[in-house]
Amino acid sequence: MSESETTISSYTRDERESDERTEESESVRVCPECGGSVVADEEHGETVCTDCGLVLEEDAIDRGPEWRSFDREGESKSRVGAPTTKMMHDNGLSTNIGWQNKDAYGNTLSAERRQQMQRLRTWHERFRTRDSKERNLKQALGEIDRMASALGLPENVRETASVIYRRALSEDLLPGRSIEGVASASLYAAARQANTPRSLDELTAVSRVDRMELTRTYRYIVRELKLEVAPADPAQYLARFASELGLSDEGEWRARGLLKTAEEAGVTSGKSPVGLAAAAVYAASLLTNEALTQSQVSDVAGVSEVTIRNRYKELLDAAETAEGTPGAGDRSPAGA
DNA sequence: ACACGTAGAGAACTGGT
């Protein structure tokens, strides 16, 4: 793969350099003022006369190649080519034999040649998706794409689901499980990781597997792949909520402290992170006399007022009990 | 208007068998 890559890119570079040379030689003109020779100063984006210094054109656009390499040092500066994607079983890097039945010069092929090409296409396709894992992957990614479309999930979720599925495949989690089941579970996990969760019911509505198999498979792959679902840290919501509600820096700081003490007191386990963040913001607004209402916070955070009510008292209680014991050494596990 | 509490329903996870 890397061989063909370097071949292609070096070709591209040569071609571009020769293009530049032609442009340069064509752009030699004569100065209308003094009759001297005119050159393009590409560094400054100007076309100037070398004799009298008259500027004929300025702010020229440099259409040449970039001189920096944005990927790896010393490699091609070319940006040509489609992006690779995990959504295709071969990362979108495969080649295909064209369908037009024309040769490289655009001439139509003879009947004999056409038959030959057709056979080649068939075999090429067979080799491309040769072993069972590749075929498996091809089918699964198709499923993921179909379900994601039906659920209106964005592309990054599909990418994530594809990656999860690939990991499941490479860790041999597939035997004994259906492709559709693992594909559905991957998508479910991906949607949750991307903070655009879909409920199990929504997923089973578009999936070919029933709800039980989905939950079973989902739990299995989460455990085996040690996936981090559930956005672990409530604090990551704080900044957004605080700015949308116009909470002061002081308030945001106190909210962060409330979450920290609550976590150390072990009262956050099992609670929804969004609810905790919302409650922390509300509680902090009370402490700093900023008078945010529960419904304001509820609107921005997307959790009910009831949840805020239930949580914010716990947060304040935890903060009070922690008042006397500023134990920094104690670190209780938040997850369990 | 806002804060607060409660009841009933539903969804997702956990543990027992």
Added chain:
DNA sequence: ACCAGCACTCTACGTGT
């Protein structure tokens, strides 16, 4: 592997300040 129970959240409603 399956099922029942559980803790949590939501909606809806009523009450108090």
